[in-house]
Amino acid sequence: METKEKIVAGVAEASGEVVIKIKGLCKSFGDNQVLKGFNMELRKGENLVVMGKSGSGKSVMIKCLVGLMSPDSGYVEVLGKDINNLDQIALDELRSDIGFLFQGSALYDSMTVRENLEFPMRRHRKKFEGITDTLPLVREALENVGLAHTMDLMPSELSGGMKRRVALARAIILKPKLILYDEPTSGLDPITSKEIIELMRSIQKKYGTSALIITHDVDCARVISERMILLVDGTNYAEGTYAELVTSQDPNVNAFFKK
Numbered sequence: 001m002e003t004k005e006k007i008v009a010g011v012a013e014a015s016g017e018v019v020i021k022i023k024g025l026c027k028s029f030g031d032n033q034v035l036k037g038f039n040m041e042l043r044k045g046e047n048l049v050v051m052g053k054s055g056s057g058k059s060v061m062i063k064c065l066v067g068l069m070s071p072d073s074g075y076v077e078v079l080g081k082d083i084n085n086l087d088q089i090a091l092d093e094l095r096s097d098i099g100f101l102f103q104g105s106a107l108y109d110s111m112t113v114r115e116n117l118e119f120p121m122r123r124h125r126k127k128f129e130g131i132t133d134t135l136p137l138v139r140e141a142l143e144n145v146g147l148a149h150t151m152d153l154m155p156s157e158l159s160g161g162m163k164r165r166v167a168l169a170r171a172i173i174l175k176p177k178l179i180l181y182d183e184p185t186s187g188l189d190p191i192t193s194k195e196i197i198e199l200m201r202s203i204q205k206k207y208g209t210s211a212l213i214i215t216h217d218v219d220c221a222r223v224i225s226e227r228m229i230l231l232v233d234g235t236n237y238a239e240g241t242y243a244e245l246v247t248s249q250d251p252n253v254n255a256f257f258k259k
């Protein structure tokens, strides 16, 4: 018997342009049905947090979102484009409007901070056509995260928190319309996590970017999210604001908020 409670508790109808639309997303690996009809909508300027326990399919969902994995069925639209009907060139162009912040920062160890930031600019040359001097853009991105003085340092000379900030600067150098954050605070101490969350907020304010944030960090979700989706058993188990979900009587929802 279906016992799951769907909570779509009084979420204020977000208005404006839809930046991500996922409908009925299904993905299996052999007998392992990971996503079983997942739905999601992210609106312009919104911060949406998706929480799900380890192995629940968050990374699979992100991979389907950026065309790194094909769904078995379902519709995925990003910035108005149907992902499953794009050729490689169109997909690359779309990705130039998306910033990524991966778990663990993922900086290139053999490159300086500046070279790390220039890397996505080289990859998406078309977006930067006519720009011969990359320095002002690198400086601006680093200033946004308070690290302009680290431009010529190597990643090994940075602390974990600094690396995460540089990774954030690299995510915003493309002036993306959308940022995908995968566990942005993982492995950081509480104070550094707070700094990263504050930077995420200030970037959203400054550039009006929309953000999809995958996190286990309840404090991060509380501070950053306008809306949350709890992914359980391959589908949207619960959806609402932090305040709505944290006071839910559903034990499966409560489990997410226990520290």
Ligand SMILES: Nc1ncnc2c1ncn2[C@@H]1O[C@H](COP(=O)(O)OP(=O)(O)OP(=O)(O)O)[C@@H](O)[C@H]1O
Binding pocket: 029, 032, 034, 052, 053, 054, 055, 056, 057, 058, 059, 060, 061
């Ligand atoms: N390429 C693949 N081939 C086979 N199985 C896969 C593949 N990618 C993911 N899976 C399976 O899909 C399930 C969901 O994995 P996924 O990485 O999306 O979880 P997650 O929610 O991101 O977990 P975590 O929070 O630990 O990062 C897991 O059971 C995983 O083994």
